[in-house]
Amino acid sequence: MVKRMDNKPNDTPIRASDDFLGNLHVAVANHLAARMASGNAEAAEVNAAIKFLKDNKIEALANDPHLQNLANKMASNLPEFDSEEMDDNE
Numbered sequence: 301m302v303k304r305m306d307n308k309p310n311d312t313p314i315r316a317s318d319d320f321l322g323n324l325h326v327a328v329a330n331h332l333a334a335r336m337a338s339g340n341a342e343a344a345e346v347n348a349a350i351k352f353l354k355d356n357k358i359e360a361l362a363n364d365p366h367l368q369n370l371a372n373k374m375a376s377n378l379p380e381f382d383s384e385e386m387d388d389n390e
Contacts, residue, residue, distance in 0.1 A: 328352065 332349040335341040
């Protein structure tokens with residue numbers, strides 16, 4: 301057990317400084333961004349990045365050129381179905 305130096309009971313929460321929390325936030329964002337940019341991010345890291353963005357209320361604008369480029373890349377990798385295939389699966 302860690303002994304507190306401020307003479308408060310051990311069950312009293314210790315709060316990190318705003319500077320420390322800000323630095324931690326930046327470090328997490330940088331790590332996730334680097335993993336995503338490397339193309340080697342695992343599913344759990346992608347999910348963590350999505351949650352990080354959502355928790356911080358960060359949204360992308362549809363008219364952003366980077367987002368449009370990403371959407372185009374994703375769309376080009378989607379399978380194409382014709383209407384007959386769709387009818388056969390119903």
